[in-house]
Amino acid sequence: MLPHGNFSPSDTQQAPAETQVRVNLKDAEDVVCEACGSNIFDMVFLMKKLSALLSPDGTEKVIPIQTIACHKCGHVNENFRPPETEKE
């Protein structure tokens, strides 16, 4: 049984109305700063410098990496730290 040209367009538009998962914030755990315990954070950037030797086009580059820092003391929690920036 092949559908051939005899279906109505509305049949193809049956995406589920509720695609978003409802989250109850009361059940969510607070993430707090490891250093001072504050739970207010800022969006910040870690900056990485890629030397000309390592850069694909041979020029020195500065690469911003977005992460989250404590609003109060500026500490970046261990689990917000991108793994590739941990040591160098």
Ligand SMILES: [Zn+2]
């Ligand atoms: Zn802090």
